[in-house]
Amino acid sequence: MxxxxxxxxxxxxxxxxxxxxxxxxxxxxxxxxxxxxxxxxxxxxxxxxxVNLEKSEKFSLPAQPLPEAINAFLSQTGWQISYPSSLAQGKMSSPVSGVMPPSQALRTLLSSTGLRARIISTNAAALMADPTNTAAYTPDGAIALGPVSVRGASESAWGPVQGFVAKRSATATKTDTSLVETPQTINVITAEEMERLKPKRLADALRYTPGVVSGVQPSTTYFDRIRIRGFYSINNIYQDGLQLTPSGTLAVAQVDPYFLERVELLKGPASVLYGQNGSGGLINMVTKRPTGETFQSGRINIGAYNLYEGNVDVGGTLRDRHFAYRIEAIARKAGLKGDYGTPERFALAPSLKWTPTQKTSLTVMVNLQIDPQGNSSGYLPSVGTILPNVNGRFRRYIYTCDRSYCDYNRKQASFGYDFHQKIIENLEFRQNTRLMYVDTNTHTLSPGSLLADQKTISRTAMYQTATTEGIEVDSNLAYRYALGPIHNSIVAGFDYRIFSSDNMTSQGTSAALNLDLNHPTYGNLTIPTLITRSDNTLIQEQYGVYAQDQIAFRKWRLLAGLRQDWARTKTDNYLTNSDSPQKDHAFTGRVGLRRVVS
Known part of the structure; x- marks a missing residue:
């Protein structure tokens, strides 16, 4: 009807x-x-x-070996495809070009292979021999099936996480290992969690992590002052498994959380795999990388304290699909509580991944960042904050510097790559390298002692400039094998890093710089003549060899590692025309045991 x-x-x-x-x-x-x-x-x-309810996509897949073509199709669409691996051997796909639903693209891809796809659900399919293709059948008409492989998206220790809870990490072992099988505590802050927190620096991303004090000096915008289990961590901050920059210099690099896929906190000693580190733990930031998927996102944020921010994130693949790219950028200007200044940041992070074969991958990552404005307010005296003061308690967020004099400027750039080469089925070579450059200069008024009236503090005018240059390389071999019920994963490698930092500080003080904390006034400063107090070059060099074995036996997981380090530190003092070299070496071991509860 x-x-x-x-x-x-x-x-x-x-x-x-x-x-x-x-x-x-x-x-x-x-x-x-x-x-x-x-x-x-x-x-x-x-x-x-x-009715076809699929959303059409733009495809540009060249003719290529069928397994590679299926991988490219999966990377773009997120589908899952199961098929006997013997069916794909020696077959070439047909080219796919144009805008069409994924199911149509899959049929086109298979059109010259003698195979057909059976659609199981909206994003899943199974491949089988086409009944019209008699070559795919045995003489009695039965289909000869080999092992069935199912391909789909899964979490990687270096990749994105769906949601707040990560399941894998490489920070503690330098291998892609389940967190429940790692005999050391690891906290992971994922990109989705950081999206909710909206952190402007690393310390903000770790705000709710147990065992961490991230608000050591919240008014400081250019340092991440963090305590892990009571220990400072400036020297223990890593990015992609390589130390960001060493301490002992003003020229310390800082990575914006927007560029991070995850932040991982490894609690406890970590020297076996990384060399000299503090006892509290190690922070490793994992950079966002190309995913092989096509996406575009952008955002403009306006918030409290005159926050203005814009960011973009664009990714995709190049024409032959062996190259995947990602381009991220951020621009931010924001105020701070009180009159602490208006920090600014402009950063660009392009990356490119090349996968010529299934056994080889090379990811190149670049980061360019300018912080033309930043600030740091000094500490207030204990008398008037936590101790009694005859004038009463000082108000919070008093700015002890002066915007007419105080400023901060940092320029940083890094170039690095991550190379993976599978030599045989269970043996892989990996190399991670980064070059880092940081240049900073700042004018500041450093607060001194509280005077007898218990409301006025002295201040010292300071000018500091510093430059840090460094290179790091970590190369290792990873081998997996089994001896009956015992499964082993061995990592053996060599790492090297060297940083050179030039530092110069000039300062001077006078009564004209004193500040009344109850009635602070700013501007019209008379800056005294600054005298150079330090002028030196600091060189820090470290290289080491390490070996580690991860053993799995039933529900038990044993982690054992050894390392030998050699380190050299040299300070050239240009004021005294002297140098102070120092050489050290150390042998480190680590053993951990965990029972996996299913």
Whole structure:
């Protein structure tokens, strides 16, 4: 019966609604393009089961070996495809070009292979021999099947995490290991969690992590002053498994959390794999990398304390799909509580991943960052904050510097790559390298002692400039094998790092710089003559060899490692024309045991 004719009577209208409502609801939960298909089908009385509700995508897949073509299709669409591996051996795919639904693209890809796809669900399919292709059948008509492989997206220790809870990490072992099998505590802050927290620096991202004090000096914008289990961590901050910059210099690098896939906190000693580190733990930031998927995102944020921020994140693949790229950028200007200044940041982070074969990958990462404005307010005296003061308690957020004099400027750039080469099935070579450059200069008024009136502090005018240059390389071999029920994962490698820092500080003080904390006034400063107090070059060099074995036996996981380090530190003092070299070496071991509870 024609729907339009049937709907002319009043009581039949309810029946029409009952018939159409499920169809309309099924259309409401798909994107615009399938909704138009649904609407047209309903208007024409076409059964929805015959309507293609897939969203079309732009495909550009060249003819290539079938396993590689399937991998490229999976990377773009996120589908899951199961098939006997023997079916794909020695077959070449057909080229796919144009805008079409993924199912149509898959059929086109298989058109010259003698295979066909059976669609299991909206984003899953199984490959099988085409019945019309007699070459795929045995003489008796039975299909010869080999091992079935299922390919799909899964979490990697260096990749994105779905949600707040990560399941894998490489920080403690330098291998892609499940967290529940690692006999050391690791806290992971994922990109999705950071998206909710909106951190502006590393310390903000670790704000809710147990065992961490991140608000040591919250008014400081250019240092991440963090305590892990009571120990300072300036020297223990790593990015992609390599030390960011050493302490002992003003020229310390800082990575914006927007560029991070995850922040991992390894608690306890970590010297076996990384060399000299503090006892509290180690922070490792994992950089966002190309995913092989095509996406574009951008955002503009406006918030409290005159926050203005814009960011973009764009990714995709190049024409032959062996290259995947990602480009991220951020621009930010924000105020701080009180009159602490208006820190600014402009940063760009392009990256490119090259996968010529399934056994080889090279990811190149670049970071360019300028912080033309930053600030740091000094500490207030204990008398008037936590101790009694005859004038009463000082108000919070008193700015002890002066915007007419105090400023901070940092420029930093890094270039690095991550190379993986599978030599044989269970043996892989990996190399991680980064070059770092940081240049900073700052004018500041450093607060001194509280005077006898218990409301005035002395201040010292300071000018500091510093430059840090460094290179780091970590190379290792990873080998997996089994001896009966005992499974081993061995990592052996060599790492090297050297940083050179030039530092110069000039300072001077006078009564004209004193500040009344109860009634602070700013501007019209008379800066005394500054005298150079330090001028030196600091060289820090370290290299070491390490070996580690991860043993799995039933529900037990044993982690054992050894390392030998050699270190050299040299300070050239240009004021005294002297140098102070120092050489050290150390042998380190680590053993951990954990029982996995299923």
């Amino acid at each position: 024609d729907v339009a004719t049937y709907g002319q009577t009043g009581h039949h209208r309810y029946l029409i609604h009952a018939l159409l409502t499920p169809s309309l609801l099924s259309c409401a939960f798909v994107t615009l393009e399938p909704q138009l298909a649904c609407a047209q089908a309903i208007a024409q009385g076409t059964p929805l089961s015959t």
